[in-house]
Amino acid sequence: MANHENGEGTASAQLVAMIVRTLRHETGDLLQSVYSAVAILQERLPRGQSLERTILTDLRGRAELCKNELDAAHDLVCSIDLHLDWTDLGELAAGIASSFSLRSPGLQVICEVPRPFRVWADAQRLAQAGTLLMTSLCQMARSRIEVRGYPADARGMVAWVFRYDGPPASEEQLSWLHAPFSTTRHARFGLGLALARRVVELHGGRIVAEESPPEGFQFALLLPPGPPD
Numbered sequence: 001m002a003n004h005e006n007g008e009g010t011a012s013a014q015l016v017a018m019i020v021r022t023l024r025h026e027t028g029d030l031l032q033s034v035y036s037a038v039a040i041l042q043e044r045l046p047r048g049q050s051l052e053r054t055i056l057t058d059l060r061g062r063a064e065l066c067k068n069e070l071d072a073a074h075d076l077v078c079s080i081d082l083h084l085d086w087t088d089l090g091e092l093a094a095g096i097a098s099s100f101s102l103r104s105p106g107l108q109v110i111c112e113v114p115r116p117f118r119v120w121a122d123a124q125r126l127a128q129a130g131t132l133l134m135t136s137l138c139q140m141a142r143s144r145i146e147v148r149g150y151p152a153d154a155r156g157m158v159a160w161v162f163r164y165d166g167p168p169a170s171e172e173q174l175s176w177l178h179a180p181f182s183t184t185r186h187a188r189f190g191l192g193l194a195l196a197r198r199v200v201e202l203h204g205g206r207i208v209a210e211e212s213p214p215e216g217f218q219f220a221l222l223l224p225p226g227p228p229d
Contacts, residue, residue: 017078020074020078023070024073024074027067034063035063038057042056068128072128072192072195073191075198076180076181076191076194080125082122082202082203084120084227085120085121085122086119086120088117088118089117089126090114090115090149091115091116092123092130093111093113093130093147095127096127096134097147100134100138108143108144108145109144109145109147110144110145110147111148112148113147113148114149117149119158119224120226120227122203125199125202126199128195129199129200130162130196132195134147135188135192136189137164137219139188140169140217141164142164142165144164144165145163146164147161161218161221162219163217163218164217166217168211169209172186173189173190173193174193176189176190176191176193176194177193193207193209193219196219200222200223203223205221205223207219207220
């Protein structure tokens with residue numbers, strides 16, 4: 001009986017992974033058409049068409065958000081291979097913070113991560129996790145998001161911290177850290193948390209969610225600073 005149940009579980013996981021891969025591929029073709037159409041229209045618009053340019057920029061931003069979410073769903077159910085090397089976390093964090101400062105002019109985005117701040121990591125995966133996590137926090141912040149980096153603590157872990165001045169994350173939102181897709185609510189927020197957790201744990205670290213006095217909430221991505229001895 002146990003072997004039969006294990007076989008069914010494996011088959012179900014393989015089916016889900018196949019469906020996610022198919023959706024990602026087919027939707028990716030559609031999104032590529034959106035990118036191309038936006039680029040052509042922006043090039044052909046006469047100067048002074050600010051409203052039209054704003055609409056096209058917003059359309060491209062929504063398409064990129066859709067792509068990021070599809071990638072996250074794919075990477076949560078499919079295997080991930082890390083390509084580890086020395087990565088400047090300060091440079092990576094500054095790039096993400098700068099991008100969101102432009103995307104969210106109503107928010108103050110502060111980045112205080114030392115440069116250089118080297119960690120042994122997959123830069124692309126950390127960037128993916130940080131970008132999706134920032135997307136999630138932009139939904140919660142009132143006016144301010146902080147991205148900070150701290151050197152290794154007594155346990156030998158460096159901290160990459162994302163802090164926002166908004167209401168604490170609810171238990172239902174945080175449930176995505178432990179059981180992705182257990183609820184259909186807070187999907188965009190939850191995908192950021194779930195992917196960040198998976199990426200960090202693949203690096204040998206962990207993620208901590210906690211309140212940040214006097215007001216706000218934070219997520220700390222704890223990472224080993226270097227390769228295992």
